[in-house]
Amino acid sequence: MAKRPRIGVTGTARRWSPGWWCTAAALWLAGAIPERISVLHEPSGKPLHGMVIGGGDDIGPEHYGGDLHEKVKSDPERDRLEIHWINYALEQELPLLGICRGAQLINVVLGGNLHGDIRALRRQTYNRPGLLPTKQVFLQPDSAVARLTRRRKLRVNSLHHQAINNLGRGLRVVGRDLDDFTQAVESDRGRPIIGVQWHPEYLFYLPAQFALFRWLRNQGAK
Numbered sequence: 001m002a003k004r005p006r007i008g009v010t011g012t013a014r015r016w017s018p019g020w021w022c023t024a025a026a027l028w029l030a031g032a033i034p035e036r037i038s039v040l041h042e043p044s045g046k047p048l049h050g051m052v053i054g055g056g057d058d059i060g061p062e063h064y065g066g067d068l069h070e071k072v073k074s075d076p077e078r079d080r081l082e083i084h085w086i087n088y089a090l091e092q093e094l095p096l097l098g099i100c101r102g103a104q105l106i107n108v109v110l111g112g113n114l115h116g117d118i119r120a121l122r123r124q125t126y127n128r129p130g131l132l133p134t135k136q137v138f139l140q141p142d143s144a145v146a147r148l149t150r151r152r153k154l155r156v157n158s159l160h161h162q163a164i165n166n167l168g169r170g171l172r173v174v175g176r177d178l179d180d181f182t183q184a185v186e187s188d189r190g191r192p193i194i195g196v197q198w199h200p201e202y203l204f205y206l207p208a209q210f211a212l213f214r215w216l217r218n219q220g221a222k
Contacts, residue, residue: 005220006033006046010082010102011054012075013040019054019201023099023213026204027052030217037085039077049220050095050192053082053102055199058162063105064113072116083109095192095219097212100160103185103195110168115181118163124178129159131202137183143174145184145194148215149208156183156198163197171195192219 007027011020024034032050037043058072060079082102086109089096098106104114115121125135133155139146146152154175164182167173170191175184187193194212203209 055100098195112168
C-alpha cells in the first residue's frame with residue numbers, strides 16, 4: 001500500500017471543532033494522514049505534503065487594508081499562525097486547499113483583499129448560514145475545480161459574511177454565485193492551489209465535494 005501523505009490542517013484551537021474532525025475524516029478516507037495545527041496544537045515536526053487552511057473567524061482587516069473600525073470577530077494569533085503556514089506552503093510548493101476563511105486568507109497573503117461584510121450587498125442569494133447544500137455555485141468549465149467535481153454547477157453550503165474582492169497574485173476566479181461573489185479560486189499558473197468559499201468538509205459524503213480532498217491527497221503523494 002502506498003504511503004499516506006501527511007496533510008497539515010489549520011483551524012480553531014477549540015477542543016470541540018467540528019470543522020477539524022470532519023476535515024480529518026475526509027482526509028483519512030481519501031488516503032492521507034491529517035495533522036492538526038493551531039495556536040494550541042504544535043506541529044509534530046514530521047514532513048508535511050500538503051496543507052488545508054480551514055474556516056472560522058473573520059480575518060483582521062489590518063491584513064488587507066480593510067476598515068479598522070468595522071465590527072469583526074477576529075483571532076489575531078490565528079491570523080499570524082495561518083499566514084505563516086500559507087507562506088511556508090507557497091515557499092515549499094506544497095499543495096494548498098483553502099476552505100472559506102482559508103480561501104480568503106490565501107488571497108490576502110497573495111496581495112488581494114476582501115469585502116468586509118457582504119450581507120448588505122446580497123440581492124439574489126440569502127446569506128442565511130447553514131451546513132446543507134442550498135446555494136448555487138457556477139464553475140468555469142475549463143477549471144480544475146470543474147474537472148475534479150465533474151460539475152459546472154454545484155450546490156454548496158454557506159457560513160460566510162466576508163468574501164474575496166480583488167484577487168491576489170497568481171489566482172483566478174473559477175466559481176461565482178448568483179450575486180457574482182467569488183466562490184472558488186485556483187492558481188492561474190498551474191500550481192496546486194484551490195480555495196473554496198463553502199465548507200466541503202461538511203459535505204464530504206457527496207462525491208463532488210470529496211473529490212477536493214482526494215485531489216489534495218493525490219497532489220501530496222507526488
